[in-house]
Amino acid sequence: MLADRLPPLNGLRAFRAAARHLSFRAAAEALNVTQSAVAQQVRGLEQALGAPLFERHARGLALTPAGEALLPPVEQAFRLIADAAERIMQQAEVLTVSATPSFVSRWLVPRLDGFTRRHPGIDVRLSASNDLVDFRRDGVDIAIRYGTGIDPGLAAQLLFPADPVAACSPALCRPGGTLDPTDLGTRVPLLHDSHFLWAEWYRAAGRDEAEARRGVRFSHTLHAIEAALLGQGIALVPRPLVERELRAGQLVAPALGVRLPPGRGFYIVAPPELWDTRKIAAMRLWLLSEAAA
Numbered sequence: 001m002l003a004d005r006l007p008p009l010n011g012l013r014a015f016r017a018a019a020r021h022l023s024f025r026a027a028a029e030a031l032n033v034t035q036s037a038v039a040q041q042v043r044g045l046e047q048a049l050g051a052p053l054f055e056r057h058a059r060g061l062a063l064t065p066a067g068e069a070l071l072p073p074v075e076q077a078f079r080l081i082a083d084a085a086e087r088i089m090q091q092a093e094v095l096t097v098s099a100t101p102s103f104v105s106r107w108l109v110p111r112l113d114g115f116t117r118r119h120p121g122i123d124v125r126l127s128a129s130n131d132l133v134d135f136r137r138d139g140v141d142i143a144i145r146y147g148t149g150i151d152p153g154l155a156a157q158l159l160f161p162a163d164p165v166a167a168c169s170p171a172l173c174r175p176g177g178t179l180d181p182t183d184l185g186t187r188v189p190l191l192h193d194s195h196f197l198w199a200e201w202y203r204a205a206g207r208d209e210a211e212a213r214r215g216v217r218f219s220h221t222l223h224a225i226e227a228a229l230l231g232q233g234i235a236l237v238p239r240p241l242v243e244r245e246l247r248a249g250q251l252v253a254p255a256l257g258v259r260l261p262p263g264r265g266f267y268i269v270a271p272p273e274l275w276d277t278r279k280i281a282a283m284r285l286w287l288l289s290e291a292a293a
Contacts, residue, residue, distance in 0.1 A: 011045030012074055014038045015053060019071050022061045094123045095279045098143040101128040102193075102221035103266065106241045108144070115286045122279050130194055130220065135271050142270045142280050144287070146195075146238060148263045155275040157284065159266040160240060160291045163259075164197050167225070167242045167251040168234035179234070179254040181205065189233035190215030193224040197236040197260065205258040238264070 017027035018038060028035040046053050053067035063071065099108060104126055116124065133143045150156040172188050173179055184190060190198050192215055202212040215233060218224045224235040225242055229250060245251040268287060274280055 007045055007048045008041070011041045011048065013078075014041035015045055015067075015070070016074050016078060018042055018054065018061060019063060019067060019074075022063075024061070093121055093279055094125060095283060096125040096127060096139055096141045097283065098127040098129060098133045098138070098140045100130050100144075100146060100221065102225070102237075102241055103144055103146070104128040105222050106225070106244075111290050114290065115283065118286065119279075119282050122282060124283075133269075135274075141274065142268065142283055144266055145269055146264065146266050148265075150267050150269050153272075154269045155272040156267045156269045157288075159268050159287055161262070161265045162238035162240050163262050163264055164195075164236050165239040165242065165246075165253045166201075166234055166236050166256055167246065167253050168228050169231035170249065170252050171231050172234065173252060173254055177252055177254060179256060181207075181256050181258075184234065184256070185211050185214045191224045191227050191233040191235040192217040193221040193235070193237060194219055195221070200260055201236060201256075201258060204260060205256075238266070240266070 024038045025035050028038045051066040055062040133140045199212040202209045228235040
């Protein structure tokens with residue numbers, strides 16, 4: 001077998017360092033071992049090869065013909081190993097982040113260059129999906145999800161509270177920027193996303209939940225927000241996703257007399273065994289700093 005014919009690897013490492021410096025003492029300093037350990041490993045290599053590799057002189061070392069013949073392939077082999085290891089480590093620093101399309105588009109992407117500048121060695125891959133993540137099957141490292149609770153089998157941390165707000169174009173409001181609850185679903189169409197929160201709002205208001213089925217349904221919150229901006233109706237969506245438009249006056253949040261129970265939020269989630277790995281910890285801390293800002 002090939003492995004049976006290989007000379008001692010520790011001896012090759014010591015030989016390479018000694019050949020570079022032509023000194024056992026300097027080689028020992030480079031390898032952080034004792035000088036006697038380097039000399040012993042080189043002697044073991046010479047015995048395995050059946051040929052001297054160095055001429056020992058009072059002023060240092062000189063390579064023998066056998067040593068000169070051995071050094072180039074040893075250097076090449078260690079370089080190939082180092083290159084392969086570097087490629088593997090670079091691959092290990094790819095970070096796949098899963099989040100809903102709306103969160104990715106409206107919150108994460110506008111800030112993401114801050115993370116890439118701070119961590120240039122981590123390549124981010126964004127997976128935008130409303131589907132629940134199977135971390136092992138989907139190859140996802142960390143996810144951001146919206147809701148009131150997280151799978152107890154996952155490590156989780158609240159990124160920020162995100163109670164829903166009813167948002168619409170100012171053009172749909174009555175004079176004074178108000179809406180009458182009776183306007184909902186009649187004069188002002190309901191805009192639904194995948195969370196179907198209007199049904200919950202109607203229950204809280206004591207109104208017929210069947211009325212909440214009216215309106216346009218979107219698979220992504222992002223599209224419900226876009227429709228609201230175009231004046232097509234009123235959307236019930238996480239406030240952080242429309243905060244910018246509310247401040248700019250492009251959307252308004254008229255008081256409707258009923259609010260959904262608090263407790264919803266965006267959560268950072270990941271497998272517990274990966275929670276403190278370098279790349280996931282870097283993303284967690286950056287997300288929390290952005291949320292705090």
